[in-house]
Amino acid sequence: MFDWLKILLLPAENPTVTQSIVAIMLAIGMGIFFGRLKLGKITFGVSAVMFTGLLLGHFGYRINQQILDFIRDFGLILFVYGIGLQVGPSFFSSFRNEGLKFNILAVSTVLLGGVVTVILYQFTGLKIEDLVGIMSGSVTNTPGLGAAKNTIEEIKNSFPERDFNDPTIGYAITYPLGVFGIIGTIIFSKFLLKIHNDTEMRQFRISKINRExxxxxxxxxxxxxxxxxxxxxxxxxxxxxxxxxxxxxxxxxxxxxxxxxxxxxxxxxxxxxxxxxxxxxxxxxxxxxxxxxxxxxxxxxxxxxxxxxxxxxxxxxxxxxxxxxxxxxxxxxxxxxxxxxxxxxxxxxxxxxxxxxxxxxxxxxxxxxxxxxxxxxKLLEPDFLSLFGGLFLGVLLGSIPIVIPSLPVPIKLGFAAGPLIVALLISRYGGISFIHSYINNGAIYFMKDFGICLFFAAVGIHAGEGFYENFIKYNGWNWLLFGSAITFIPLVAMVIVGRFLMKINFLQLAGIMSGSYTDPAALSFSTNYLDSDIPIQSYAQVYPLVTIFRIFVASLLILIFS
Structure with missing residues (x-):
């Protein structure tokens, strides 16, 4: 009698469109529920969708391939475009104050992570796409993973005989390490540096009076x-x-x-x-x-x-x-x-x-x-002409081939960097012709979180297929060790340089750490743990440039070493 319900809800090896949509909704719904649960002071938020997707994929849930590609890419586009509109105005204005110093520190951390990845490539014998996946997971950077997958697709189109591993496997294995690694670094550095919240807050207020x-x-x-x-x-x-x-x-x-x-x-x-x-x-x-x-x-x-x-x-x-x-x-x-x-x-x-x-x-x-x-x-009504006009320009910019001598295929900004750059420019200059930068905060938060939920659900379910087998096959414990190097070496260097050489307030430094690793879960933890909203400000100042550099580093590593 309820065979139709079993067909709809139970895993299927070759799912229909309806079964694929159900799998996506299950991953998102369960992920949002578990993401709200607190583990001490830690909540995973929407990033828990990634883990529920892995779980569903492990137990046999699948998504139709064409639907999976669309959901993954469209979700990523919505996410980065929303981020660009949200932080664009404060991003550009911050360069007049301390934003330049913050971004130099954050981008240097990104480049150091890329250097560690290259060193691991030279000595471990792993394929570069596996290491880029490990790197993206170790720094919890979703757009970097999306850029790596887009670059691999471009190379496959030009060289169909080439065979690549899926970077999502390394990403899925090391992603939890990245989340807990940043949180652990914030806790231990606060303890070792003997940081007192009240003292840091007082110093921040004094500097703000002098600066802003x-x-x-x-x-x-x-x-x-x-x-x-x-x-x-x-x-x-x-x-x-x-x-x-x-x-x-x-x-x-x-x-x-x-x-x-x-x-x-x-x-x-x-x-x-x-x-x-x-x-x-x-x-x-x-x-x-x-x-x-x-x-x-x-x-x-x-x-x-x-x-x-x-x-x-x-x-x-x-x-x-x-x-x-x-x-x-x-x-x-x-x-x-x-x-x-x-x-x-x-x-x-x-x-x-x-x-x-x-x-x-x-x-x-x-x-x-x-x-x-x-x-x-009128401000409360969604301006779809501006929204989809901006998304179109972002996709257009991301699809422009940039020819670089000695690289096998032209490099593209992709679905991650293209919409992000367009959103930043639109928010900076208030719009382009009929495309306005203003979208009310509720709509931006919805677009951003909805987009990342779609991306996490698609990537998680896909990576969950054979996740345990891949963990055993690729010796996942070694991958976690390699990921630890990519996570902790740049973080420790950032704390030392930021605190002792640049004299950055620790409350701001915690936001820079979370922003450099584009980790909203670590940001949420730091605001609760430090009992301050100051980390949010520095997170927003470094996030856009860090995202762009992580996208370029992931793409260039694939292009150069593949």
């Missing part, structure tokens, strides 16, 4: 006779400060204005300043003194509101072109973009999804909303 300069607002009263009768433009030019005077109130009056640059300052005028704290304090010191006037904060004449950029009439135009103040008597005091707070300079170009904080009358705000858009509902 958030925007603040302060009130002041004009008392210096030297500036009486001068226009705001003259005062700004004379002092050379990049601040915004968002409100002005004359002494003895309760009327609050949004001042123009040609407005003259009077004795005992009260100003509301917006800018970097150091520059605001210096401005107040030279022009007058701090004020406690409450009338300037009154909303009787002026109102403060946040407006979202959602209309084409404002996208990719700078504030000077829109000229909102002279046209509508409305002043922009701040711009929020991808979690960053930006001072609204006239040359600032607006992107889709930017949030403007404006001050003006209700009528002015209503008129400006017609130009800017301010449709929060």
């Amino acid at each position: 300069l958030p925007l603040i607002h302060k009130k002041m009263r004009v008392t210096n006779p030297e500036f009486f009768g001068k226009t705001i433009h003259q005062v700004m030019k004379e002092l050379g400060k990049e601040i915004v005077i968002s409100r002005l109130k004359h002494s003895g009056s309760e009327a609050v204005k949004s001042p123009t640059l040609d407005m003259e300052l009077r004795e005992r005028d009260v100003l509301m300043l917006v800018g970097i704290e150091k520059e605001v304090d210096e401005f107040i010191e030279k022009v007058g003194r701090p004020s406690t006037d409450l009338f300037i904060e009154s909303d009787s004449d002026l109102r403060k509101k946040n407006i979202f950029v959602t209309k084409d009439s404002a996208i990719h135009k700078n504030l000077a072109e829109l000229d909102l103040f002279n046209t509508y008597d409305l002043k922009v005091t701040r711009v929020f973009r991808a979690g960053r707070e930006i001072l609204p300079r006239p040359s600032l170009e607006l992107y889709y999804g930017d949030k403007l904080r404006v001050i003006g009358s209700d009528e002015a705000i209503a008129e400006v909303e017609k130009i800017i858009g301010n449709s929060e509902k």
Whole structure:
């Protein structure tokens, strides 16, 4: 009676499309469930899908080959594209601060791992594709494995007689080692270096105050006779400060204005300043003194509101072109973009999804909303034209053959690096033509996690087929030993160089370790273990460049040594 259910749910050697989909759903569903279980302070999250896939593959579950290839590649594309959109803005802006130092350390770690892999290739007699799989698993780098498999397919297309081992086997054997290796290194280095969370947090806050300069607002009263009768433009030019005077109130009056640059300052005028704290304090010191006037904060004449950029009439135009103040008597005091707070300079170009904080009358705000858009509902709706347009450009870029002399086939960025680079560029420049960079956070997290679940399910079930036999056949204990060298040698070197030579805060160093090995499970552990979100910031700063280098290292090792 229930034969149809048995056929649907039980393993099949030659599965139909429906049976393949069921196997994928089982792997993802079980993986998400087990990934939420805690082992001490460790949760595996979506990476547990890889292990449930291995288990299902071991017990006979299979995926139709054409479906497997599609699910694996499409999942990888979604994952890396989502990562690129998520970390792109902070990735580029971080290079102005300490991001360059972090990325030099992280990329050096990647290259050292490649050097260790080459040394193992010279002395172990293993095929390079096996060692690249071991390397990818030992550093928990999924895009590197995807790039290696794509490169092998390219070589097979040009040289059909060539025979390659599947790098997924080495990846599956050493992946748990990579996860626990990073976590173990964080624990032991914290113990050996005698790290105290409170001390590191205090030092980080001090360095952040000196390094990052958030925007603040302060009130002041004009008392210096030297500036009486001068226009705001003259005062700004004379002092050379990049601040915004968002409100002005004359002494003895309760009327609050949004001042123009040609407005003259009077004795005992009260100003509301917006800018970097150091520059605001210096401005107040030279022009007058701090004020406690409450009338300037009154909303009787002026109102403060946040407006979202959602209309084409404002996208990719700078504030000077829109000229909102002279046209509508409305002043922009701040711009929020991808979690960053930006001072609204006239040359600032607006992107889709930017949030403007404006001050003006209700009528002015209503008129400006017609130009800017301010449709929060539109931001919540998925823009599939932008999404799939970006994915198309990523696949296109990844498919361009790059001819390098002496290599057997042209190298390609592949489905991992191509979409990642396009996503980074789109997020950096706010979009390309009709393709916007803005996707709400919920959609990005869904795309990223859904993509990696599809990839892990496909790779895990495929690798689970004969996993035990392959472990015995290839002497998996030796592979774990080789993987340990690739995992721990670069990690130990990173801790020594990062802590003692570069003087990097340990909370940030833990994020760099997790980011260099592209390991979300280690990142989740480090935030809980160190009781801080600081590792997330440094993880995001190094992840994109590390991913690109891991993709190139995996592809080049296959091309050079195969």
